[in-house]
Amino acid sequence: MTEKRITIYDLARQLNTTASTVSRALQDHPGISKPMKEAVRKLATKLNYQTNYRALSLRKGFGNTIGILVPQVNRNFFATVIHGIETIAAASGYHVLICQSFESLSKEKIQLKNLLNGRVDGLIASVSLETKSCTHFESFMATGLPLVFFDRVPDTMDVSKITIDDYASAYKITEHLIANGCSRIALFGGPEHINIYRNRAAGYRDALNDNKLPVSGELHCVNAITRETGYQAMAELVSNGVAFDAVFAAGDYGALGAMLYAREKRIDIPGAVAITGYANEPFGEIIDPPLTSVDQHGIEMGRQSARMLIEEIEHKGESYIPREIVLRSEIIYRPSSQRNG
């Protein structure tokens, strides 16, 4: 029952030749006769021979595999980035190994350890919400493996990164709210040790300042990027009697929580409170009213990350200068934030 895997030695034996010839035949090596190649291939398919990746990659020192480490795959943004990575990877002959940190630092460390045990030739990552220090990523790099961060990137590390214009889009979307007559705009933020939330908050603040609107502490909801915390933040604003006429949420799920609370309490959106989100999750289009949000061009982000990483992998040895790319995002205007027309 224990079916032995077929090796090139098995093929060689049956063809009265040697493993090296079989190996070369399988690779379509120029110095092998046509009939021999034919014979080898025929037998290989007949016996369902499969090259052993483990042996191959040990021998060659690389395995054409790129690792992806994301907080969770069940977010449209991350799933989209992965898709983008896969298209480029496949086209370049790479395989992809996907890992999730589930927003946990300890899981992130564990996954990282697995990955660098020679499983991958490089890594594309976006850090978990809990990640403040990056020593684990540094020891990954210390092994000499290329690393590219996207979206949530640590700014302490000298490494290739690809992000979107969080600051600019946050600024712009805040001005959009102002243009729609909002003057008391609440910020539903995320942990500010993460670049994206820090930058989005900065864009928001600067837009208020530049428009001579006060930046009020009571309007700053510090941790409101999940459905639950968004709901709660909205509830607290209301029950504390804070006057506000808009919510700029740094993430769609925080905006969702706010909308669900509003729906429950029959608070009119956008009439009483205009709301915007961030990430353009698909539910934003479905919910009533549809949610204004920021599309982060995940596919493109994935594509470019993969291209950068593969380039680094293949230029291994030459010293590679980390690059930083900032993509332009796109604001998707929907009714949740538009009061006129």
Add this chain to the structure above:
Amino acid sequence: MTEKRITIYDLARQLNTTASTVSRALQDHPGISKPMKEAVRKLATKLNYQTNYRALSLRKGFGNTIGILVPQVNRNFFATVIHGIETIAAASGYHVLICQSFESLSKEKIQLKNLLNGRVDGLIASVSLETKSCTHFESFMATGLPLVFFDRVPDTMDVSKITIDDYASAYKITEHLIANGCSRIALFGGPEHINIYRNRAAGYRDALNDNKLPVSGELHCVNAITRETGYQAMAELVSNGVAFDAVFAAGDYGALGAMLYAREKRIDIPGAVAITGYANEPFGEIIDPPLTSVDQHGIEMGRQSARMLIEEIEHKGESYIPREIVLRSEIIYRPSSQRNG
């Protein structure tokens, strides 16, 4: 710049000992002295030594890795199953390699080929919509690797499977619609070469028959499981003047399409048309009105798949009798299908 990976030979050299001693020390082998173990470990961490997975798994013949092949990770159901698998895998010392077929047969074949090149010790899979014949899975099995299917399983293969009670839940949900006064219930089905859609359709039909309701061809929308096709199916029913008062959708996305059409045309749900979905995607709770659907207990499905697979992997050699598990699903009743209270 080309940083050489540290090997056990490097450690051995620096400690004036041999690779085998280092290897044993690292594994906490009983026959190695305390001081030696200490010394080895200290140096290992100092030099950031990482065991080479490729060498290890080549040597041992297995790599404690289980592959997952799903249509797409960006579906709550699949993401949830993956999560379930990961919990069990991690607890049993296995890593997980995730692959997507993107509902394409050719991509499924390619991914499968990669996986069986000695990358994984077993596979958990759910087939793509395009998958009718399963020769590619059969040649996977021919290499002797264990395989477990979940949810979308091929019934031609003698292999372990885990599904939910599609027939029973479809029957029950159809009766629920009937109990709510619906008598002309449209079926938004999927390709019937896939077990789940075939079984859901059968449950629907039998429920109608048993309740003396006619099963009408014009109410059977053959391929309506995406948002787009669901929308279109609804539009066609209406424009063809078909009388109907409910939609039993075999998937949430088909139901979504129907609801979006209804919203556009101001068709009252559930008043004019009651709607039910299948899969309990999160948007079902958010959409207005919230969507009745079937929860498939993805976490549990993942856990059990992983347990079965790991058992098969570890009983390798002994002939293993494939098992089939059918999980009980749960109908989540929401307003989209309830006319009374």
Add this chain to the structure above:
DNA sequence: CTGAAAGCGCTAACAC
């Protein structure tokens, strides 16, 4: 055009 032999990094008998 094909063979022989070494070695990728690791583990596990088998010595001593």
Add this chain to the structure above:
DNA sequence: GTGTTAGCGCTTTCAG
């Protein structure tokens, strides 16, 4: 308690 050796399956010089 530690060292020696062979070998997992493959590729690739170097010979012929």
